[in-house]
Amino acid sequence: MNICLVALGTYGDVLPFVAIGHQLSQRGHDVSLYAPEPFRQSAVRAGLDFDAMCTEAEYDEALSAPDLWHPRRGLVPLFEMMVSLAGRTMRWLEKRARGRPDLIIASPNAFGVRLAQDNGGLPVITVHVTPFLIESRYAAPRLPGLPLQALMPSRLRHWFGRGADRVLIDPVSLPPLNALRTALGLPPVKRLRYWWNSPLRALLMSPPWYVPPQMDWPTQVMQVGFPMADRLGDAGDLAPSLEAFLDAGSPPLIFTYGSGMRQGARFFEVAVEICRRMGRRGILLAREADQVPASLPADVLHVRYAPLSLLLPRSAALIHHGGIGTVAQALAAGVPQMVVPVAFNHFDDAQRLSRLRLGAVLRPQAFRPRRACREIEKMLASPAMIEARTAAHTRMEADDGVASACDEIERVGALL
Template sequence: MSRIVLTTIGSLGDLHPKIAIAIELRHRGHEVVFATHQEYQDRIETLGFEFHRMRPDNTALHDPQEMARMMDLKTGTEYVVRNWVCASLRETYADLMNAAQNADLIINGEGVLAARLVAEKLGIPWVLTVLQPLAFLSAKDASVAPGLPSIFQLPGLNVVAQSAIRQLAKVMTQSWVKPIHQLRQELGLPALKGNPLVDDKYSPHLVLAMFSSVLAKPQLDWPDKAMLTGFAFYDGSAGGQKLSPELVRFLNAGEPPIVFTLGSAAVMDPGRFYLESIQATQALNRRAVLLIGQNVPPDHLPDSIIAMRYAPYSQIFPSACAVVHQGGVGTTAQALRAGCPTLIVPYSHDQPDNASRVQRLGTSKTIPRKQYQAKRVIKELGELLENPKYAAQASQVGARIRSENGVKIACDAIEQQLHHA
C-alpha cells in the first residue's frame, strides 16, 4: 500500500476529479490524503479521507467581490496567480510539506505551484493533473486564452496566431512568477529552464490530461509524459446525495426543463444571469430549474420555474432539454455526458476556450457574458431547442463520453508510476 497525497485548489470543478481518483485509489488499497482548502474539510472527511488544511483559504466562496475579481475576463487569471497563489506560496509550501511527510507520491492540480517544490525537496515523484485542453497551449490545437490581446480571440485568426500564443503568455506572465523562482533558490533547488505557468510546469514523471478526446486529441507539442485519460466524474452522487423530493416532483410534473447553472464559483457573481434566464424561459413557454447556490431565490417565480441551491449534475442534467452554464470544465463534462445541448456563458480562465471547443462539436452555442440578455437568450435557446441537429449531435457525443473510463485509466497510470518509483 502506498501513501498518496492529493492536492488541489480552486472550485468544486477542480476538487471533484481528485475525489473520483481518490475513491478508486482507496478501493485499490492505497492510503489517500487530501491537502486543500479548509472550506472543503467537512466534504473530504465525510468521505473518510485524511484531511490537511493547505493555504490559501478559499474565502472567495463566501465573498462575492473577491470572486468577481477572480472571475474577471481580462484580469482574473493574473489576479488569481499574483494575489492568491503566489502571495500564499510559502504558506502553501509549509502546509503541503507537513502533509507529504512519508508520502510515496504527490498528485496535484495546476494551481498548486508549491507541490513541485515539495516533491523535489522530499525526493518523491509527482503527477500533474490538467483538466482542460487550454492547459497545454498547443500550437497545433487552436485555443482561446483570456487576457491576451483581442486579436488572439478572433476565430478566423486563431489558428494562424496560435504558434505565438505560448511565447506571448510566457512574456506576459514572467513577472507573476518571480516568487516561485525566488523560493526555489532559497530551498536550494535547481533553477527552472522556462516559465512555471506555461512551458516548465509539467511533471517529468506523469501528466494526466483528464478530459475527453472529444474536446482535444494529443498533440506533438504536448509534454512527453502526457496521457489522455478522459473525464473523471464525481458530483456527490457517490456519497449518496440525491435530488430533493421537491425537485423530483417538479421534474415529473411536466416536460423536460432547461437547467440554468453557474457552477460553484461563477455563481458567487451571477449579475443578472438568473433574472434574464427567467424572462427568456417565460417567453419561450418552457419550464426551468435554476441552480442558484447561496444566492437569494428570485421572488414570485411561476409554477413552471423552480430554484434550488444545488443538485448533482449527473442526476439533473439527463432530465433537461438543455443546459445553460458558465463553461467550467466540470460542468461542461457533465452536460456532454448527459447528451444535452448547451448554451454557454463563459466568464474567465478556461471557460471561453471550453465554450469554443464545445461549439465546434455542434452541441452548443455561446453568448459572451456582457451580452447575456433575455432577447439574445431567447434567440439562441430557441435555435438549440428547435433545430434537431443539436440534440442529435449531443446524444452522439454523450454516448462517446459515457464509453470512456477516465478514472480507471488515470489510476492505472498512477499505479504504474508507483511501481516504477
C-alpha cells in the first residue's frame, strides 16, 4: 500500500506515527510522513519519506506562545496553530492524491486531512495517542484548569467539556475552518470534536486496562496498546556521557517537563533542590538548555534527549508533566512516577494513574521541595503502588500497540 502519515504536535504526538510508519515500511508498504520540520531526522532514520508541514521557526514560535501551557488559555493558541495549517495540509494531500494514496493515517488535530477526506473521499484512519480527546458521558476525561473535579459526577464534567467547546474551542477554530469548507462547497462543521474523527476508523492507542471502553464512544473507535516510540527520537541510544553518569553511582531521579515545554525553569529549579534534600542523584531531561539552572551540582546532569526505554530501568523514579508517551514509558519500565500536570491531557492522565495506584500527583502550585520530597518518599515505599506497578509492567510486556495498530491499518486497507 501507499500510505501517508500526517501528524502535528510534540514528540509524544508525532513519534507514535514515526513508529507506525517504520513498522509499516518494514512490512513492505510505501510510507511518507507529513509533520513539522524538527521531525525530519526521526523520519529519515525510520526509513520514511518526509515533507515538512511547517518550518522549524514556525514550530518554535508556536511552542513559545506565552499562554500555550496555561490550563485554560492554552487552548486558544493551540487551536489557532492547528487551523492555520489546515489549508496547507489539504493542499499537500491533494498533490499526493494524484498518485492516489491507498490510506491516510492522521492525528485528530491535522484538520486538513479531514477536509481532504470530505472534499475528495480519501480514505482516512484517525489515530488518537491520548484518551483525553475521546468523549464519554459515563467516563468524561478530567479537564485542565477546572477545580473540584474529584467531587463531580462524570456527566457534569462532560457538560463542562461541552461548554469549553462552545466558549473556547469552536469560536477559535470553526470560523476559519468553515471558511475553507465554504470555498470547497462543503457544509459547515457545527462541532469540531464530533467532526475530527474519520468515519472510516479511529484508533485509540491506550489499552482497555488503562482506559476502559465506554458504550457511548463513536462506533468506529478501536483500542490498541500504547505506542512505544522513544528510540525513534533524537537518539536511539544513551550518550556515552550519560552512560558514564549512570555507571558512576546510585539510580537517579529523572525529571522532564516534555519536549515542547518552554516554561519549565521553576520545575527544574525545584528538581535540583529535591535531589539535594533527598541526597539523590538526578537527571534533568530538557531540550532547551535555558530551562535548567546554569550551574548544576556534580550529581545532577542535564541531558537534551535520551530514550526513556533505556534510561528509566536504571532510574529510581520519574517526575514529569503527564504526557501520555512519558506515562507509558514509565509503566513499561515499572518505575515510580509522579505527575505535575500542566495543561491539555496531563490532568486526565494524572487522575488515571492515581486511580490505578500507578503514580503520585502534585499540582504545580504544590510542587515545592519539602512537599515533593515527602510525596516521592511515600511513593517509593508504598506496597500498594509497588504491586500495581509490577502488574502494569507485566501487562506492558505482553502488549505491542504499534504492531496492533499496523495490523488494523492493513486490515482496513485490504477492505478498501
